Amino acid sequence: MQHLIEMSGIKKSFAGVVALQNANLHIAPGEVHAIIGQNGAGKSTLIKILTGVYRRDAGEVTINGTPSTVSTPREAQDAGIATIYQELSLVPLRSVTENVMMGYEPRTRFGTIDWKAAHKRTREILERFGIDIDVKAQLGSYSTAIQQLVAIARAVSLNAQLVIMDEATSSLDDQEIEILFSVVRELKKEGVAVLYISHFLDELYQICDRVTIMRDGQTVGQRVISETTKLGLISEMLGRDPEEIEAAGMTGLGGGEKAEPGSSLFEAENISTARGLKDVSLTLRKGEIVGLGGLLGSGRTETARALFGLDGLKSGKIDAHGSSGQIGTPAEAIAAGVGFLTEDRKREGIVPHMSVRENMTLALLPKLKTMGMVDRKRETELVERFIKSLGIKTSGMEQPIRELSGGNQQKVLLARWLALEPEVLILDEPTRGVDVGAKFEIQSIIREYVDKGLGVLLISSEFEELVEGADRIVVLRDGFSITELENPGVTEEALIAAIAHHHEEAAA
Amino acid sequence: MTMDNNTVQNAPKSSGPKFDWSVVSRHGGVFALIAILLFNVLITPNFLHPQTLFVNISQVATIAIVAVGMTLVIATGGIDLSVGAIMALSGALAPLIFTSPFAEANPELGLALSIIVPIIVALACGVFNGALVSLLNVQPIVATLIFFISGRGIALVLTNGNLQTFTNPAFSYLGTGKILGFPFQGYLVVIIAICVWWVMSYTVFGRQLLAVGGNERAAELSGVPVKRVKIGAYVICAGLSGLAGLIVVAINSASDAARIGNLMELDAIAAAVVGGTLLQGGKAPIFGAILGAVIIQLVKYTLLANGVADEVALIAKAGIIVLAVYVQQARKE
Numbered sequence: 001m002q003h004l005i006e007m008s009g010i011k012k013s014f015a016g017v018v019a020l021q022n023a024n025l026h027i028a029p030g031e032v033h034a035i036i037g038q039n040g041a042g043k044s045t046l047i048k049i050l051t052g053v054y055r056r057d058a059g060e061v062t063i064n065g066t067p068s069t070v071s072t073p074r075e076a077q078d079a080g081i082a083t084i085y086q087e088l089s090l091v092p093l094r095s096v097t098e099n100v101m102m103g104y105e106p107r108t109r110f111g112t113i114d115w116k117a118a119h120k121r122t123r124e125i126l127e128r129f130g131i132d133i134d135v136k137a138q139l140g141s142y143s144t145a146i147q148q149l150v151a152i153a154r155a156v157s158l159n160a161q162l163v164i165m166d167e168a169t170s171s172l173d174d175q176e177i178e179i180l181f182s183v184v185r186e187l188k189k190e191g192v193a194v195l196y197i198s199h200f201l202d203e204l205y206q207i208c209d210r211v212t213i214m215r216d217g218q219t220v221g222q223r224v225i226s227e228t229t230k231l232g233l234i235s236e237m238l239g240r241d242p243e244e245i246e247a248a249g250m251t252g253l254g255g256g257e258k259a260e261p262g263s264s265l266f267e268a269e270n271i272s273t274a275r276g277l278k279d280v281s282l283t284l285r286k287g288e289i290v291g292l293g294g295l296l297g298s299g300r301t302e303t304a305r306a307l308f309g310l311d312g313l314k315s316g317k318i319d320a321h322g323s324s325g326q327i328g329t330p331a332e333a334i335a336a337g338v339g340f341l342t343e344d345r346k347r348e349g350i351v352p353h354m355s356v357r358e359n360m361t362l363a364l365l366p367k368l369k370t371m372g373m374v375d376r377k378r379e380t381e382l383v384e385r386f387i388k389s390l391g392i393k394t395s396g397m398e399q400p401i402r403e404l405s406g407g408n409q410q411k412v413l414l415a416r417w418l419a420l421e422p423e424v425l426i427l428d429e430p431t432r433g434v435d436v437g438a439k440f441e442i443q444s445i446i447r448e449y450v451d452k453g454l455g456v457l458l459i460s461s462e463f464e465e466l467v468e469g470a471d472r473i474v475v476l477r478d479g480f481s482i483t484e485l486e487n488p489g490v491t492e493e494a495l496i497a498a499i500a501h502h503h504e505e506a507a508a
Numbered sequence: 509m510t511m512d513n514n515t516v517q518n519a520p521k522s523s524g525p526k527f528d529w530s531v532v533s534r535h536g537g538v539f540a541l542i543a544i545l546l547f548n549v550l551i552t553p554n555f556l557h558p559q560t561l562f563v564n565i566s567q568v569a570t571i572a573i574v575a576v577g578m579t580l581v582i583a584t585g586g587i588d589l590s591v592g593a594i595m596a597l598s599g600a601l602a603p604l605i606f607t608s609p610f611a612e613a614n615p616e617l618g619l620a621l622s623i624i625v626p627i628i629v630a631l632a633c634g635v636f637n638g639a640l641v642s643l644l645n646v647q648p649i650v651a652t653l654i655f656f657i658s659g660r661g662i663a664l665v666l667t668n669g670n671l672q673t674f675t676n677p678a679f680s681y682l683g684t685g686k687i688l689g690f691p692f693q694g695y696l697v698v699i700i701a702i703c704v705w706w707v708m709s710y711t712v713f714g715r716q717l718l719a720v721g722g723n724e725r726a727a728e729l730s731g732v733p734v735k736r737v738k739i740g741a742y743v744i745c746a747g748l749s750g751l752a753g754l755i756v757v758a759i760n761s762a763s764d765a766a767r768i769g770n771l772m773e774l775d776a777i778a779a780a781v782v783g784g785t786l787l788q789g790g791k792a793p794i795f796g797a798i799l800g801a802v803i804i805q806l807v808k809y810t811l812l813a814n815g816v817a818d819e820v821a822l823i824a825k826a827g828i829i830v831l832a833v834y835v836q837q838a839r840k841e
Contacts, residue, residue, distance in 0.1 A: 308729075310729075329731075330728060330729050330730070330731050331731040331732075331733060333731075334730075334731040335731075340729060342729060347723075347725055347726075348723075348725045348726055348729055349723075349726055349729075350723065350726060351718075351719050351722035351723040351726050351727065351790070352722060352723065352790075353718070353722045353786075353790040353791060354718065354719065354722055354790075358715060358718075358719070362715075362719055362726070362727065362730040362732065363730035363731050365712045365715060365716060365732075366712070366731070368712070369712045372711050372712060372713065373710050373711050373712070374710060374711065374712055374715060376710075416730065
């Protein structure tokens with residue numbers, strides 16, 4: 001069978017640094033194909049070469065058997081390749097119709113846009129995927145999932161033969177993911193190929209046919225997914241022995257010695273905020289990880305925001321030891337020994353123009369201050385130490401942080417907080433969008449600090465991470481803390497049951 | 509997402525030696541300056557005469573001083589339209605003070621007050637701008653528009669719209685004094701630029717200012733006092749504008765509130781942009797801003813010296829801004 005896309009022997013380097021060497025990718029028409037690999041393995045670069053964002057230094061690309069001349073994203077679109085990015089490239093303040101039709105609006109005789117026809121066509125396009133929404137409403141008024149589906153619908157309406165989905169599910173909840181998957185299956189039925197990039201291996205088994213594995217800029221394998229195991233994929237991705245990985249366990253958070261919980265670090269009693277917290281109580285003690293369990297929208301991030309002084313309390317109180325007064329701003333929270341690693345690395349974490357060094361010490365500046373100046377010597381020593389101890393892969397501490405891979409950016413941000421020597425660290429999805437290897441490392445670092453007495457409040461959508469990592473899990477639902485599970489003894493099933501049980505109760 | 513910001517490299521098959529445009533775009537300002545200088549040496553009569561140098565230094569000083577302040581404000585992701593009006597305000601105040609009966613009686617104190625008071629007033633204007641922007645979340649362009657309109661109005665009211673002429677050699681030293689043959693304000697520019705550069709490179713405030721401009725959310729979540737830092741940028745910018753207003757008055761030995769600092773906001777923004785400041789914030793190339801100011805001054809001078817009308821010079825200035833922004837965009841790819 002002729003391949004839809006054939007990329008072979010692709011080479012690419014940036015300013016002398018090799019990003020790709022001998023990378024291959026073969027996609028058959030109508031198949032769902034996955035690319036996996038650690039951050040920095042070259043997935044994004046390979047795709048950007050395919051979509052005309054970068055030019056290859058060497059190698060062949062053919063589309064439908066003819067050599068590709070694609071050199072701009074627009075030409076890729078014309079050749080039938082559509083890309084749905086992590087960050088949507090749509091216009092949230094314009095209507096659904098305008099977004100779907102952008103650049104291809106139907107015209108009236110007078111050359112103006114024929115809105116009636118445009119709305120009608122948009123509705124038809126969306127109906128194919130079972131989406132029934134008001135196409136005249138602003139796109140931004142819909143959930144991320146719907147917006148993503150609109151982007152896909154737009155791509156397909158432009159006669160895409162290949163839809164590339166880059167981390168499409170990372171901001172969706174389970175139900176939304178299910179809708180997305182049904183759309184993927186629908187695309188497949190219509191003969192449209194899907195190139196799927198995800199850090200969630202479980203997802204691949206649900207929808208993908210084949211998988212291409214990349215490591216260090218090379219294609220190291222192409223497998224039919226039903227013939228592989230998760231462990232096999234991971235070991236190939238990391239280039240390690242499967243048994244070794246199995247012995248270590250799948251997450252690095254667990255395995256800490258179950259020490260006697262230390263003295264209490266803070267207690268939140270019946271807190272509520274304007275942002276949707278109704279009644280949450282929890283305590284955190286020295287040297288333990290407390291997980292926040294619950295579904296999207298149950299109030300996990302909101303709890304973190306309240307504890308960090310971002311949202312004012314409507315009622316209840318937070319008793320943080322180490323702070324004399326009420327925490328009302330992030331600066332006060334930091335002064336009280338609380339750190340907050342946010343979920344949205346790009347929007348709330350990194351300062352892209354700044355170097356690794358400057359990003360790492362941003363929160364520490366007040367402590368590095370001598371007569372208004374930054375103590376460069378201490379700063380450099382500290383950054384050097386953390387780059388080493390956290391294994392941050394960078395060409396040097398002066399490298400702009402934006403050039404680092406996601407996992408390494410996350411380590412820098414983690415170091416930003418660890419450098420403060422906080423008593424309490426709130427981690428909101430600390431390993432989201434991070435590859436398997438870096439994930440394990442980050443989890444191990446956290447565990448190491450917890451063993452030394454750090455108290456961690458862990459928010460994670462991955463039940464595995466919560467169950468293996470947390471000493472206790474506070475289960476949230478609709479802004480209420482409803483129950484608490486204590487390790488050892490918590491299983492994923494038990495956690496799911498706790499969340500689900502209370503949902504049934506709510507329904508009853 | 510790892511490779512996003514790398515430059516797109518040339519196609520592999522391009523043959524032969526190629527002119528590397530990236531060098532030009534990275535040092536565009538320097539190349540532009542060299543080009544203008546060469547042009548002038550060849551075409552403009554008497555360009556190499558020392559007098560030409562002094563005229564240009566004394567004229568570029570005000571643009572450069574304001575441009576340094578503007579660079580800080582732009583680095584926070586804001587903009588300050590009120591610089592020209594603040595110049596007018598401080599420029600109108602100074603003669604009022606040193607021509608007052610009190611100052612005539614106490615010349616030294618009067619002179620000191622005529623410099624200190626206008627600058628304090630300018631700083632207060634900066635506090636107002638900064639407070640509107642950071643405490644009330646008013647868009648910077650709107651917040652500073654308030655003084656853009658009213659600042660000059662206040663200056664005109666204070667002086668009844670009259671041209672104030674004076675003879676005060678001590679005060680005029682600010683604009684006409686010379687050290688080792690070079691204009692005093694030239695030294696002032698160098699000192700200010702070095703001080704501000706040092707602040708931006710070595711102090712906590714400088715680091716925090718760039719962080720606020722680079723990612724305000726991240727800075728706030730890291731405990732950076734975002735509001736204070738922003739107010740600081742507007743205050744410094746306003747203070748430097750006040751100083752520039754004094755220099756203009758000192759050069760002319762006359763104060764015309766309607767004309768001091770007229771269109772200065774545009775020159776300062778242009779100088780900052782030509783110097784490589786990103787309008788979205790996060791970068792503060794101080795010496796770049798000085799370079800930008802020099803380029804703008806030289807283009808103005810070149811056209812004037814070659815008999816091109818002032819109006820046409822304005823168009824040329826617009827051309828420079830377009831070019832600078834274009835080069836900036838090209839560099840981002």
